[in-house]
Amino acid sequence: GGIITQTPKFLIGQEGQKLTLKCQQNFNHDTMYWYRQDSGKGLRLIYYSITENDLQKGDLSEGYDASREKKSSFSLTVTSAQKNEMAVFLCASSSRGGAYAEQFFGPGTRLTVL
């Protein structure tokens, strides 16, 4: 088996601040994803990366940047944090196998903006 780690676990920022979230996986998966989950709601896709050096926008990419530095790591930057923003950011990875591309999720980073 493998594991996905996300750092930090909790992130508190100020309005307008640039904030970076990090994700590492040791599954040797090709594809990685960043999702945002507001309290009790579904997952909204921010960015995904099919392979190293690839970057694809999801439906919620405005206000965010992402970087796939190497196969095992995928970072997300909140370019300007919005006041009263609270959400959990989930990183996931999957093999590029299509039919069997089950996503495995990290524990999440909980963001609070003051």
Place this chain on the structure above:
Amino acid sequence: QQKVQQSPESLIVPEGGMASLNCTSSDRNVDYFWWYRQHSGKSPKMLMSIFSNGEKEEGRFTVHLNKASLHTSLHIRDSQPSDSALYLCAARFTSNTNKVVFGTGTRLQVLP
């Protein structure tokens, strides 16, 4: 925009009862569906996947897929309090390689 709609938003069933959850794609270019379960405070974990028309059963869980109507459903029989969770449907769209979109979820509560 490719969307995945889930219904109902929330569902309460008695212990031992049957829970039925629905999921529909807005875009015809969909090939794979997954169902994930997320317990409170935890991350989602895949429950079942379905890619072909028909039915798939794993223990108390059954998934149906009708590709013509772009609809999948998850049925949980003999529901247990431990089944209480947020159930998320996900779909992959062929027009956009490896883009997986999740629905808004159905919150299931099983009352003892």
